[in-house]
Amino acid sequence: xxxxxxxxxxxxxxxxxxxxxxxxxxxxxxxxxxxxxxxxxxxxxxxxxxxxxxxxxxxxxxxxxxxxxxxxxxxxxxx
Amino acid sequence: xxxxxxxxxxxxxxxxxxxxxxxxxxxxxxxxxxxxxxxxxxxxxxxxxxxxxxxxxxxxxxxxxxxxxxxxxxxxxxxxxxxxxxxxxxxxxxxxxxxxxxxxxxxxxxxxxxxxxxxxxxxxxxxxxxxxxxxxxxxxxxxxxxxxxxxxxxxxxxxxxxxxxxxxxxxxxxxxxxxxxxxxxxxxxxxxxxxxxxxxxxxxxxxxxxxxxxxxxxxxxxxxxxxxxxxxxxxxxxxxxxxxxxxxxxxxxxxxxxxxxxxxxxxxxxxxxxxxxxxxxxxxxxxxxxxxxxxxxxxxxxxxxxxxxxxxxxxxxxxxxxxxxxxxxxxxxxxxxxxxxxxxxxxxxxxxxxxxxxxxxxxxxxxxxxxxxxxxxxxxxxxxxxxxxxxxxxxxxxxxxxxxxxxxxxxxxxxxxxxxxxxxxxxxxxxxxxxxxxxxxxxxxxxxxxxxxxxxxxxxxxxxxxxxxxxxxxxxxxxxxxxxxxxxxxxxxxxxxxxxxxxxxxxxxxxxxxxxxxxxxxxxxxxxxxxxxxxxxxxxxxxxxxxxxxxxxxxxxx
Numbered sequence: 001x002x003x004x005x006x007x008x009x010x011x012x013x014x015x016x017x018x019x020x021x022x023x024x025x026x027x028x029x030x031x032x033x034x035x036x037x038x039x040x041x042x043x044x045x046x047x048x049x050x051x052x053x054x055x056x057x058x059x060x061x062x063x064x065x066x067x068x069x070x071x072x073x074x075x076x077x078x079x
Numbered sequence: 080x081x082x083x084x085x086x087x088x089x090x091x092x093x094x095x096x097x098x099x100x101x102x103x104x105x106x107x108x109x110x111x112x113x114x115x116x117x118x119x120x121x122x123x124x125x126x127x128x129x130x131x132x133x134x135x136x137x138x139x140x141x142x143x144x145x146x147x148x149x150x151x152x153x154x155x156x157x158x159x160x161x162x163x164x165x166x167x168x169x170x171x172x173x174x175x176x177x178x179x180x181x182x183x184x185x186x187x188x189x190x191x192x193x194x195x196x197x198x199x200x201x202x203x204x205x206x207x208x209x210x211x212x213x214x215x216x217x218x219x220x221x222x223x224x225x226x227x228x229x230x231x232x233x234x235x236x237x238x239x240x241x242x243x244x245x246x247x248x249x250x251x252x253x254x255x256x257x258x259x260x261x262x263x264x265x266x267x268x269x270x271x272x273x274x275x276x277x278x279x280x281x282x283x284x285x286x287x288x289x290x291x292x293x294x295x296x297x298x299x300x301x302x303x304x305x306x307x308x309x310x311x312x313x314x315x316x317x318x319x320x321x322x323x324x325x326x327x328x329x330x331x332x333x334x335x336x337x338x339x340x341x342x343x344x345x346x347x348x349x350x351x352x353x354x355x356x357x358x359x360x361x362x363x364x365x366x367x368x369x370x371x372x373x374x375x376x377x378x379x380x381x382x383x384x385x386x387x388x389x390x391x392x393x394x395x396x397x398x399x400x401x402x403x404x405x406x407x408x409x410x411x412x413x414x415x416x417x418x419x420x421x422x423x424x425x426x427x428x429x430x431x432x433x434x435x436x437x438x439x440x441x442x443x444x445x446x447x448x449x450x451x452x453x454x455x456x457x458x459x460x461x462x463x464x465x466x467x468x469x470x471x472x473x474x475x476x477x478x479x480x481x482x483x484x485x486x487x488x489x490x491x492x493x494x495x496x497x498x499x500x501x502x503x504x505x506x507x508x509x510x511x512x513x514x515x516x517x518x519x520x521x522x523x524x525x526x527x528x529x530x531x532x533x534x535x536x537x538x539x540x541x542x543x544x545x546x547x548x549x550x551x552x553x554x555x556x557x558x559x560x561x562x563x564x565x566x567x568x569x570x571x572x573x574x575x576x577x578x579x580x581x582x583x584x585x586x587x588x589x590x591x592x593x594x595x596x597x598x599x600x601x602x603x604x605x606x607x608x609x610x611x612x613x614x615x616x617x618x619x620x621x622x623x624x625x626x627x628x629x630x631x632x633x634x635x636x637x
Contacts, residue, residue, distance in 0.1 A: 008100070015103050038125050041252055042099070045126070045259045050100035057248060 002074060005051070009069045012046045027066040047073060080107065080137075082396045086409045088137050092271070093420045097130075097263040105133040112143035114278055117160035119191075121151045122168040123254025126262035127269070134270025138425035139406075140278055149254075153187040157194055162277050164231070164269070165191070165201040168256060169214050177210050181217035192225055196503040198277040199228045200269070205237035205244055205261075226480065226502040229430065231273065233257075236264045267423070275425035279488055282406065282427045283384035284328035284358070285319070286371050289335060289343075291390045292410040292417065293352065298335050303343040308350060311414035316352040318421055325429050326436025328358035328378050328443060332370040332387070337362045358443045367394050368401035378443050379552040381491065381589065386427065388417060431481035435529030442553055445525035449557075459558045460629045467524035468559065468630040471637045472566055474574075475509050476518045479530065483516060486533050486549045491589040493532075493550040493560070495582060495597060500535065500547060508535045508546075515575060517567040520637040521554055528553055530637070534567045536575075542613070543568070543577035548593070560596050562628045565621045570634065572616065580616050585609040 006023040013021040017034045021027055029035045035043075044060050047053070047069060053076040055063075063069055080088070084107065091101045109132070118124050128144050135142055145160060151171060165188070172180045191199060203218055204211040215234060222228045237244040246258035255262070290297045293316060296306030308316075319329055329352075333340060340362045344354040359377050361370030367387070375382045383404035389395050390410040398405055408424065410417040421427065429436065449466065456462035473479070484502040487494075500508075508516040519532040531554035535547040545568075550560060568580060582597055586609050598605040601614040625632070 011104070012100065015106070037252075038129075041126070042103075042129050046100045046103055049098040049259075057252070060249075060252065 002070065005070050005073045005077070008050045009047065009066050009073070012043055012050065013066055016043050016046070021066070025066065029064045043069070051077060053077060082392055082399055082407065082409075085395070085407045086392075086411070088133065089409055089420055090411075090416070092134055092137055092267065093416070093423060095419065097260070097267060099130060099259060099263060102130050102133055102263065105136075107133070107136050109136065110141040112141045114140065114142040114161040114274075115159070116142050116144050116162045116164060116274060117158055117197075118144060118146045118164045118166055119150065119153055119155060120147060120164075120166035121149055121153070121171055122166070122256070124166045126253060126255065126257075126259060127166075127266045130263050130266040131270045134267055134425075135274060138271055138275040140270075140275055140425075142274060142278070153184075153191075155187070155191045155194060160195065160197055162274060163191060163195055163197050163199045165199065167202055169204045169211075170256065177213050181214060184214075185217065185221055188221060188225075188228075192228070192503070196227075196501050198501070200231050200273050200277075201228065202231045202233050202265075205233040205257075226506050227484075229273065231265065231268060233261070233265065236261055236268070240264065271423050271425045272428070276428070276430050279426060280384065281429060281489065282327065282386045282424070283380045283489075284330055284374065284378060284386070285322060285421075285427075286330045286332045286361075286367075286374065286385050286387045286405075287319070288367075288389035288391065288394065288410065289331060289333040289340065292388060293414075294350075295413060298339050298343055303339065303346045306343070306347075308347070309414055311418060313349075313351060315414045315418045315421070316350060318418055319352055320356060322421075322427070323356050323440055324437060325432050326439040327427065328374075328380070328440060329356060330359045330361060330371070330374040330378075330385075331357050332361045332367045332374070334364055334367070335362055355444075356440065358440050366397065366401070368398050371398065371402060371405060377446065379446075379555070386424065388421070429485070431485065433479075433482040433485065433530070435482060435531075438527050438529045439553070442526040442528045445523075448525055449523075453556075463557065463559075463629045466557070468557070469522050470559070470563065470566070470630055470632050471520040472570055472632070472634050473518045473520070473637055474570055474634065475516055476636070477509050479518050480505055480509065482530050483518060483533050483535075486530070486551065487535075487547055490549040490551055491587070492552050492591075493548075493555055493593040493596070494587070494590050495548040495584045495593045496546060497585040497587045497590060498547050498583075505535065508537070511537070513538045513575065515571045517570060518637075519550075519554075519563050519567060521559070532563055534564070534571070536568075536571050538575040538577055539581075541578045542581050543572060543575060543579070543616075544581045544583065544611075546583055548582065550593075555592065559630070561600060561624055562630065562632075564600065565624045566632060568616075569621055569625070578616060580614045581611050582614065583611045 010021045010023040016039050059072050204214040244261045245256050250256045294306045294308050294312050359374045382402050386406045387398050388408040388410050395407050408420050452465050453462050483505045487500050508514040514537040517534045518530050521528040521531045532550035536545045594605050603612050
């Protein structure tokens with residue numbers, strides 16, 4: 001399951017950040033100029049539609065990296 | 080777009096429930112924008128904007144979005160845009176009494192119409208409260224009385240999505256109360272429906288395969304009574320009938336025996352689609368590209384106005400290779416997917432349906448008989464007499480504003496200036512005392528063609544300037560151009576006297592027939608560059624043209 005989540009997160013980040021992102025690669029929101037607040041929402045909504053999950057507002061606000069995205073998705077899929 | 084891309088994009092963009100992840104994965108070539116879409120808003124539009132590109136790309140539209148700052152006052156600063164979108168959440172004015180809100184918003188919309196001739200799309204109010212109903216009634220009333228304005232019916236999307244239309248919890252993050260599902264659906268409506276219809280060009284004909292497209296089965300193997308009309312195919316055929324009511328030609332392009340196809344449509348009384356609804360038949364074992372080309376010639380329309388529907392990848396690829404300008408639909412999934420795609424296909428459903436649209440198919444079917452008469456007639460005069468042509472001219476037909484705009488937008492071969500005036504610009508010809516619009520209507524003993532041409536002219540000193548002259552290709556080939564133009568100009572000169580007539584002309588890819596006509600009519604050189612021709616008006620010659628015309632002529636409402 002984690003492999004699939006890694007792939008989905010990598011694909012979304014590649015598209016939104018407009019650069020190649022490998023599955024499992026650590027990408028920090030703080031270090032990506034393109035990862036602004038608008039794209040953050042786009043990333044979250046894309047993740048939700050890809051995995052058919054829903055994040056709560058706190059989770060959306062706290063996500064700060066590709067790793068956070070994978071972790072929160074994994075928790076949601078397991079619940 | 081390759082055939083495989085068409086299939087991939089089609090299944091994502093026309094899906095019943097849109098997925099942001101699937102949409103964002105569609106990544107095609109992005110040509111430089113040729114149109115600007117200005118968005119005036121008081122809440123978040125970014126979720127719509129980030130999803131709209133693939134829809135526009137599928138529609139063949141390259142548009143730049145110019146999204147304004149949040150502005151509850153809707154001040155509409157001066158701007159140049161090809162399309163205006165007003166993205167408003169009326170809930171933000173909840174403290175205002177509804178009468179004050181609608182009156183105020185009416186003044187803002189009128190202000191916008193005053194500073195731009197571009198089409199305006201305004202969101203209505205989603206929901207079902209009394210306040211929402213009154214806002215939407217006021218909006219509908221304003222739209223009915225204003226040129227080139229349309230409502231983006233978020234209320235329809237809200238009905239479809241139910242409670243998931245709103246997502247109040249995330250509004251602080253997204254800047255809008257609308258959910259992602261609502262924003263994706265709005266992006267689809269704007270990208271497939273509103274913007275393509277405003278920018279054009281529109282599709283004029285749908286070329287249809289038969290086997291496993293209009294029914295399940297293979298006619299040559301299963302026989303006329305063996306092929307199966309599923310409920311999805313029945314709905315699809317009904318949708319195609321709706322298209323004919325909008326004036327869209329249906330053409331059957333099928334690899335089958337012509338007798339089998341004729342028997343199929345004769346014997347299957349359960350088929351909603353009847354033979355008389357088909358404008359042209361291209362049933363043979365030859366290439367479908369050639370069939371489309373022959374149909375285009377018969378219907379006098381350009382191949383690039385065709386949409387080709389087939390379940391066979393090879394046929395789609397072959398047509399795409401031979402006629403790259405023809406748009407494609409993959410007829411998959413037993414009729415359901417074809418229905419979903421055609422229902423929302425860009426530039427297929429006209430915004431306004433005129434009486435002429437409903438006459439178009441019968442008129443096209445009469446062309447074969449007209450051609451036979453022409454081949455037997457000793458000369459053009461005898462031919463016209465045998466047809467029993469009647470022309471009616473209408474001066475400033477205010478109720479035909481939309482049809483005047485449609486003629487300007489759609490005619491290519493006989494469009495002299497290619498100005499393609501918007502409904503707002505056309506309004507000026509209908510209301511300004513120094514301008515006139517004339518619409519021509521035609522019927523003969525075989526069919527009623529409806530409105531087939533128009534002239535928009537204005538007086539400039541002692542010159543009558545013809546800014547736009549359009550004649551539908553359906554009326555061409557009957558040697559009536561001189562008569563139509565002469566009668567229309569005589570009618571205008573009676574109200575706006577002038578010594579000469581200036582014809583503005585532009586060089587376009589297909590309007591050589593109009594330019595050749597101008598040269599022959601005036602006897603003046605029409606160069607290979609855009610410009611104008613000043614023709615000293617010869618009243619005596621005009622009288623002779625009219626008197627010698629072997630047709631019936633009248634002025635008035637049609």
